[in-house]
Amino acid sequence: MSKSFQVKVMRQEKPSSNKHWETFDITYENGMNMTTVLQRIAAAPVTTDHQTTTPVAFDACCLEEVCGACTMVINGRVRQACSALVDKLLDESAGVIELRPMTKFPVVRDLTVNRRAMFDTLKKVKAWVHVDGYHDVGPGPRVSPKQQDTAYPLSRCMTCGCCVEACPQFSDKTSFIGPAAISQAMLFNAHPTGSNDRDDRLAVLTSVGGIADCGNSQNCVKVCPKEIPLTDSIAQAGRDTTFYKLRQWFGR
Amino acid sequence: MAKQQVVVIGGGLAGLAATMQLAESGVHVTLISMVPVKRSHSVCAQGGINSVNTLTRQQGDTEWKHLDDTVYGGDFLQHQPPVKEMCEWAPRIINLLDRIGVPFNRTPEGLRDQRRFGGTLYKRTAFAGATTGQQMLYALDEQVRRWEAEGMVEKLEYWEFLGPVLDGNGHCRGVVAQDMFSMEMRALRADAVVLATGGCGLVFGRSTNSLICTGGAAGRVYRAGAKYANGEFIQVHPTAIPGTDKLRLMSESARGEGGRVWVPRKPQDNRDPMSIPAAERYYFLEERYPAYGNLVPRDIATREIFDVCVTQDLSVEPGRMCVYLDVTELPGATQKKLDGILEIYEKFQGVDPRHTPMKIFPAVHYSMGGLWVDYERDGNSGGLNLGSPRNQHSNVPGLFVIGEADYQYHGGNRLGANSLLSCVFSGLIVAPTLENWLKSLPRGSAEDQSATLFDGAIDSHKQRMDQLINNQGDENPYKLHTELGDCMTRQVTVVRNNKDLRLAVETIEKIEQRYQHVHLSDRSNWTNQNFSFTRALGDMIVLARVIAKGALLRDECRGVHFKPEFAIPAPQADDPETLRAEARRWCEAFREKNEEWLKSTISRHTADGPDISYEPVDTGLINPRPRTYGLKGAEMIDEVWREMDKGNAAGAAVAESESKT
Numbered sequence: 001m002s003k004s005f006q007v008k009v010m011r012q013e014k015p016s017s018n019k020h021w022e023t024f025d026i027t028y029e030n031g032m033n034m035t036t037v038l039q040r041i042a043a044a045p046v047t048t049d050h051q052t053t054t055p056v057a058f059d060a061c062c063l064e065e066v067c068g069a070c071t072m073v074i075n076g077r078v079r080q081a082c083s084a085l086v087d088k089l090l091d092e093s094a095g096v097i098e099l100r101p102m103t104k105f106p107v108v109r110d111l112t113v114n115r116r117a118m119f120d121t122l123k124k125v126k127a128w129v130h131v132d133g134y135h136d137v138g139p140g141p142r143v144s145p146k147q148q149d150t151a152y153p154l155s156r157c158m159t160c161g162c163c164v165e166a167c168p169q170f171s172d173k174t175s176f177i178g179p180a181a182i183s184q185a186m187l188f189n190a191h192p193t194g195s196n197d198r199d200d201r202l203a204v205l206t207s208v209g210g211i212a213d214c215g216n217s218q219n220c221v222k223v224c225p226k227e228i229p230l231t232d233s234i235a236q237a238g239r240d241t242t243f244y245k246l247r248q249w250f251g252r
Numbered sequence: 253m254a255k256q257q258v259v260v261i262g263g264g265l266a267g268l269a270a271t272m273q274l275a276e277s278g279v280h281v282t283l284i285s286m287v288p289v290k291r292s293h294s295v296c297a298q299g300g301i302n303s304v305n306t307l308t309r310q311q312g313d314t315e316w317k318h319l320d321d322t323v324y325g326g327d328f329l330q331h332q333p334p335v336k337e338m339c340e341w342a343p344r345i346i347n348l349l350d351r352i353g354v355p356f357n358r359t360p361e362g363l364r365d366q367r368r369f370g371g372t373l374y375k376r377t378a379f380a381g382a383t384t385g386q387q388m389l390y391a392l393d394e395q396v397r398r399w400e401a402e403g404m405v406e407k408l409e410y411w412e413f414l415g416p417v418l419d420g421n422g423h424c425r426g427v428v429a430q431d432m433f434s435m436e437m438r439a440l441r442a443d444a445v446v447l448a449t450g451g452c453g454l455v456f457g458r459s460t461n462s463l464i465c466t467g468g469a470a471g472r473v474y475r476a477g478a479k480y481a482n483g484e485f486i487q488v489h490p491t492a493i494p495g496t497d498k499l500r501l502m503s504e505s506a507r508g509e510g511g512r513v514w515v516p517r518k519p520q521d522n523r524d525p526m527s528i529p530a531a532e533r534y535y536f537l538e539e540r541y542p543a544y545g546n547l548v549p550r551d552i553a554t555r556e557i558f559d560v561c562v563t564q565d566l567s568v569e570p571g572r573m574c575v576y577l578d579v580t581e582l583p584g585a586t587q588k589k590l591d592g593i594l595e596i597y598e599k600f601q602g603v604d605p606r607h608t609p610m611k612i613f614p615a616v617h618y619s620m621g622g623l624w625v626d627y628e629r630d631g632n633s634g635g636l637n638l639g640s641p642r643n644q645h646s647n648v649p650g651l652f653v654i655g656e657a658d659y660q661y662h663g664g665n666r667l668g669a670n671s672l673l674s675c676v677f678s679g680l681i682v683a684p685t686l687e688n689w690l691k692s693l694p695r696g697s698a699e700d701q702s703a704t705l706f707d708g709a710i711d712s713h714k715q716r717m718d719q720l721i722n723n724q725g726d727e728n729p730y731k732l733h734t735e736l737g738d739c740m741t742r743q744v745t746v747v748r749n750n751k752d753l754r755l756a757v758e759t760i761e762k763i764e765q766r767y768q769h770v771h772l773s774d775r776s777n778w779t780n781q782n783f784s785f786t787r788a789l790g791d792m793i794v795l796a797r798v799i800a801k802g803a804l805l806r807d808e809c810r811g812v813h814f815k816p817e818f819a820i821p822a823p824q825a826d827d828p829e830t831l832r833a834e835a836r837r838w839c840e841a842f843r844e845k846n847e848e849w850l851k852s853t854i855s856r857h858t859a860d861g862p863d864i865s866y867e868p869v870d871t872g873l874i875n876p877r878p879r880t881y882g883l884k885g886a887e888m889i890d891e892v893w894r895e896m897d898k899g900n901a902a903g904a905a906v907a908e909s910e911s912k913t
């Protein structure tokens with residue numbers, strides 16, 4: 001007889017619908033991860049009490065934890081479903097695994113949420129390097145290996161939303177832009193060309209919803225799947241905005 | 253005059269490159285993507301991007317050699333002018349990426365670092381950690397976000413492309429797209445549509461591709477009349493980690509650092525691999541290729557692993573095909589160099605490969621084939637006439653194709669680190685092409701077309717949706733997809749033969765019939781992923797037929813298309829005179845084979861399945877020559893071929909310059 005386990009999924013048909021739980025029996029497979037579990041449910045959407053239901057709606061894309069799509073709350077912890085292995089999850093909570101959508105974004109359906117707000121925030125902090133144009137003017141600025149070592153980890157941010165999910169200050173009721181956006185602002189402020197827009201970014205960070213809203217809970221850095229030093233970025237942003245404000249007071 | 257409108261479908265490297273370049277040129281772009289563009293499949297590319305650079309130039313490297321490596325690697329199946337242009341643009345493209353902030357790895361002096369990749373002698377490959385594709389995608393995403401903030405780009409994310417809108421003359425006048433949340437359909441008028449929707453790995457079930465790589469968009473324009481070319485050329489990477497949902501890439505560097513590939517001699521020996529003594533292990537690459545060992549070329553490694561599991565039934569596991577890739581014997585310091593990739597294995601398999609051999613298997617990775625596109629050759633340079641409305645233009649007027657979705661750059665086999673290049677290149681050069689196209693639109697602009705054209709298009713998609721959602725039957729789309737993938741993976745990947753291919757063609761036709769009875773478990777009208785997947789499955793089946801039939805008809809070996817029954821037997825003699833005679837016969841057979849088969853497969857959709865014809869290949873710059881790597885008598889074949897081929901100056905010049913390097 002093959003081994004099985006249960007998965008409890010928080011379901012919601014539409015943004016206006018009520019949430020409810022459904023439980024599924026899943027036949028165990030070696031090396032199974034949570035995206036596979038959701039695919040198995042899609043192929044045979046029948047609950048533990050033999051009710052036929054619909055496949056669970058969820059976001060997933062690369063399945064190797066580089067795109068950030070399949071982020072959800074698994075056994076109470078926000079993470080990517082693709083790199084969440086059933087074996088380890090069953091060690092956390094024997095026999096049953098619990099799936100919920102992220103709570104900081106509007107639920108579209110089931111585990112699918114709309115994280116558009118995060119991408120909009122990237123516009124706010126001008127998370128780009130503004131170049132003259134795309135014509136050929138030779139190589140970019142020289143960058144020391146040390147600078148690259150600092151930039152690369154920040155540049156791996158997938159905009160997955162784990163950090164804001166775990167952040168006590170971020171919600172749809174506050175205007176806090178969150179750790180990911182602050183870290184991106186620091187990434188582009190550190191770039192030789194990107195730093196031309198430095199003050200614009202610092203202005204955003206010193207305005208409503210900026211760095212002052214960070215409560216320093218340090219949750220963000222603990223849940224970041226890419227181990228981005230988000231609290232270092234926030235500390236850097238704190239220093240840079242202080243100097244920026246001083247410069248503003250003294251008329252530069 | 254009404255504002256001209258361009259729709260780009262797909263926000264990976266190619267789509268984003270096109271969008272940012274068009275926006276800079278003052279052309280407003282609507283960008284449609286099934287996922288937030290930052291989550292496109294380009295994120296999965298690890299290795300890097302090729303270009304001639306200051307360092308390699310001093311070692312004698314040139315754009316011409318990059319061209320030569322690319323067409324030689326591709327077994328001469330690609331038209332050479334676009335490839336030449338691409339290789340010439342490559343250094344400029346790396347500079348541009350550098351300027352917009354891609355964090356390329358650096359030398360101590362602060363210059364870009366480069367590594368060497370397969371199929372070349374030079375360190376041409378710039379890279380950003382182990383996530384070059386991700387870093388490039390992010391940089392382009394950031395540029396497009398800037399244009400979005402400036403009002404030049406409108407993004408429709410979580411929107412799915414359903415099909416082109418063609419007028420009575422077969423001109424593309426726009427697209428129908430669907431909001432994947434609300435399921436609302438909309439027709440967007442467009443004077444030019446650019447398809448940048450990537451590959452079709454999901455046709456093979458599980459692959460190294462992302463879940464969105466269904467080939468759905470390509471299938472939809474193919475059904476609407478666009479030609480599909482060289483579909484049978486599908487690259488299979490030798491080492492991937494078999495997963496229950498996806499096959500994740502395991503870099504070649506594991507073998508480069510001394511990793512060994514083996515299976516237990518006893519089929520499905522269920523002992524702990526570490527307890528199996530050496531004598532009972534079959535190191536099949538080392539035994540079969542004593543000279544190259546575990547570092548045989550990619551295609552050979554792939555074929556041998558496949559052979560051991562499929563033909564000899566020596567797979568490590570009974571229900572799942574895999575072999576051991578063993579780095580447990582390597583010293584700690586060497587293992588440390590592999591940390592990055594070993595961590596991926598550990599993360600997804602939950603097993604530490606430092607102490608337990610990894611289980612790996614080849615995986616479908618990249619589609620060299622794709623939608624047919626045109627180009628205009630520049631008579632002077634031999635490259636492209638940039639800005640010509642013919643470049644990247646499909647046979648449907650107004651529909652352009654770029655990136656992995658087109659067939660143009662990689663011929664019969666793609667070199668590592670050339671895909672990121674071809675994506676960005678085709679994206680950038682489509683911009684001047686569109687500018688000129690927009691200046692001289694045949695038969696007026698999209699705004700001039702009647703509303704009934706677009707309303708009618710929406711209606712027909714709505715009808716199809718209703719029909720599919722309410723379809724009566726008992727076929728499960730997910731199970732049907734698994735069957736399709738199994739058939740394609742078993743019969744249409746690494747080792748092909750006509751008996752199996754005929755069987756595959758029949759099986760796919762049966763799956764297509766069964767698809768008519770597909771049953772949806774979700775009939776709702778809100779964020780219905782069950783519906784979206786099932787619709788795409790229909791397109792996957794159509795592409796599967798194209799791939800399988802193309803493979804069945806192509807009776808030769810070329811690039812990744814390996815059909816042993818039509819392989820030219822390698823010379824066997826040891827005596828030099830006999831060997832020379834055999835090499836001459838080999839070369840004559842090779843010449844005959846090229847006369848018959850050096851041509852692009854062109855597929856057109858009909859109600860009865862793909863209609864296949866062929867088109868000649870422009871090999872005017874570099875004369876085709878044999879790929880002899882690993883063959884017995886390779887040097888002799890090369891020598892004989894040069895003598896036979898002296899008539900062609902270009903070919904001889906290249907062969908000569910190559911022999912010097």
